[in-house]
Amino acid sequence: MSAEVLHTVTDQVSSITLNRPEALNALTPGQRDLVTGLLADASADPDIRAVVITGTGRGFCAGADLRRGAGAGERVAGDVARLLRSGAQRLIAAVLDCEKPVIAAVNGTAAGLGAHLALACDLVLAAESARFIEVFVRRGLVPDGGGAYLLPRLIGPQRAKELMFFGDALTAADAERLGLVNRVVPDAELDKTAREWAARLAAGPTRALVLTKQLVNASLDADRATAFAAEAAAQEINMTTADAREGVASFAARRSAEFKGR
Numbered sequence: 053m054s055a056e057v058l059h060t061v062t063d064q065v066s067s068i069t070l071n072r073p074e075a076l077n078a079l080t081p082g083q084r085d086l087v088t089g090l091l092a093d094a095s096a097d098p099d100i101r102a103v104v105i106t107g108t109g110r111g112f113c114a115g116a117d118l119r120r121g122a123g124a125g126e127r128v129a130g131d132v133a134r135l136l137r138s139g140a141q142r143l144i145a146a147v148l149d150c151e152k153p154v155i156a157a158v159n160g161t162a163a164g165l166g167a168h169l170a171l172a173c174d175l176v177l178a179a180e181s182a183r184f185i186e187v188f189v190r191r192g193l194v195p196d197g198g199g200a201y202l203l204p205r206l207i208g209p210q211r212a213k214e215l216m217f218f219g220d221a222l223t224a225a226d227a228e229r230l231g232l233v234n235r236v237v238p239d240a241e242l243d244k245t246a247r248e249w250a251a252r253l254a255a256g257p258t259r260a261l262v263l264t265k266q267l268v269n270a271s272l273d274a275d276r277a278t279a280f281a282a283e284a285a286a287q288e289i290n291m292t293t294a295d296a297r298e299g300v301a302s303f304a305a306r307r308s309a310e311f312k313g314r
Contacts, residue, residue, distance in 0.1 A: 064100060066100045066152075071107075077112060088146045095150050103250075141197065155176075155253070156170040158182040160182055162184050163186075168197040169197070177234060177242060180236055186219050188219070207230050295313065
């Protein structure tokens with residue numbers, strides 16, 4: 053594992069930490085691919101039941117590192133779109149599609165792709181010092197990494213355009229007010245809170261949580277009939293799990309459920 057991405061698995065929680073504090077954790081292509089791979093690994097490993105993504109230092113992630121990711125030589129038509137599909141979009145899709153709940157613990161600046169990395173997560177915790185910045189307009193760029201897909205679904209088109217058109221820094225408190233953040237905590241409590249939330253998720257019925265995640269994410273693009281059909285299918289699948297049987301049995305026995313993520 054590269055020193056630029058720290059990774060541990062403790063108590064069935066996969067912790068992914070971006071570790072380029074001198075660059076506010078701006079993502080290099082290598083880092084981006086490592087994180088994408090770790091999310092895929094978490095999906096496939098039944099002993100991982102939750103994921104936390106955070107950063108070291110003053111930044112969560114300042115976006116893509118254009119100095120190390122721009123590449124050299126002449127571009128031809130299609131290069132940018134292909135690099136975007138295989139890079140930033142693939143990373144955001146890996147978060148959205150991860151078959152485990154993913155928490156963003158936003159410890160500082162989350163700008164551009166870094167903001168979208170946080171907002172793609174299932175739950176977002178932010179330190180009081182955190183800032184969210186749709187920085188693309190400042191560089192004369194179009195938002196990437198799924199920003200124009202994520203933001204309107206989270207806060208509506210008008211608010212999304214305001215953030216993207218002006219590129220102003222959004223405080224953690226304002227992000228919470230808009231509904232982009234689940235909870236704002238003092239900086240010193242961010243890691244503790246993220247660990248507590250991850251522990252609760254890791255103790256839960258993992259397959260039910262994942263199916264719920266998939267239903268909610270898909271509902272944003274589905275009509276009622278499609279959403280209801282997906283719900284029925286998810287219920288059918290979930291009732292085959294050991295955790296569902298344990299949930300019903302514990303209710304009947306009037307005891308606390310002990311979920312195993314199976």
